Amino acid sequence: MPAVSAAQGRSTSNGGAPRRRAGRPSAAVLDKAGITTAALELVGRKGYDGLTMAALARVLDVAPSALYNHVASKQDVLLLVEDHLMSLVDVSGFEGGSWEDAVHTWAWSYRDVFAEHTPLIPVIAVLPVTDAPQTLAMYETVSKGFSDAGFPQERIIPAIVALESFIFGSAYDVTAPEDIFDSGSMAGSTPYFTAAVQSSSGAPRESSSHPEAGHRDHGRQADTAFQLGLDALVSGLAALRR
Structure with a gap:
């Protein structure tokens, strides 16, 4: 099947190391707990202004579209962060x-x-x-x-x-x-x-x-x-x- 072969070719084009394909990852890879942790890490390094959906997707190593499958907006991310901190x-x-x-x-x-x-x-x-x-x-x-x-x-x-x-x-x-x-x-x-x-x-x-x-x-x-x-x-x- 040509489509499968092309995807396999892309996944090994970087020195043979497998790369995650764009699109929605499995729940084990991307979930709300992981998004919260990544958001806190990003704010810790770059401040609140550095927390954008694009930057968060880069930290998580996913396409922005995958991130939007779990949170609809930056406001949703902030609610996750707020909830996590208040739970502590x-x-x-x-x-x-x-x-x-x-x-x-x-x-x-x-x-x-x-x-x-x-x-x-x-x-x-x-x-x-x-x-x-x-x-x-x-x-x-x-x-x-x-x-x-x-x-x-x-x-x-x-x-x-x-x-x-x-x-x-x-x-x-x-x-x-x-x-x-x-x-x-x-x-x-x-x-x-x-x-x-x-x-x-x-x-x-x-x-x-x-x-x-x-x-x-x-x-x-x-x-x-x-x-x-x-x-x-x-x-x-x-x-x-x-």
Whole structure:
């Protein structure tokens, strides 16, 4: 059959090494999990702007048409990425124990997940959660935890958004250089700020009472700041409970 012979000829034209033919690959070769992994790798190397359907197809070594058999658009890819990242956030604390400890565990885990994927924060932070099962499952667990703790229903989402705003900003802070507040040659003209920076850098770190904080390196300024802010937020939000 001439068509088969021609395909075989193309597959061995590169020094005898077999090449994948264009078209829809088998499910074992291309699936949503593989697309998600490739998308995260691409964003990690080239940033969010580097995530295009054409670039993703190249990373996966498939024709763009094969990719479109699994995802209809870049928006679909982002939903897969969002769902994957949210599935990594630890919500187990809301299944038992105190609300305060549950929020601390959730927030530390949430921050750590996105500290590894900061280029995606501006996108994920405003991406609708519609039809994202893992993301919705995470929010359902957290919302139930807030409700069980006595939060008025109308305050639950604003409280979660307030925490998320702090978490996303803190995820960026993890990647900041330790000397980000160095005044340099302007130290003499900024004595209060410079003294505060030096004091925070040299002072022993206070330990938090919640379990999750004990697993972090509290010599890092980013962790100390996150701990301080999270304790304050949790304390303030607790006042909204019935």
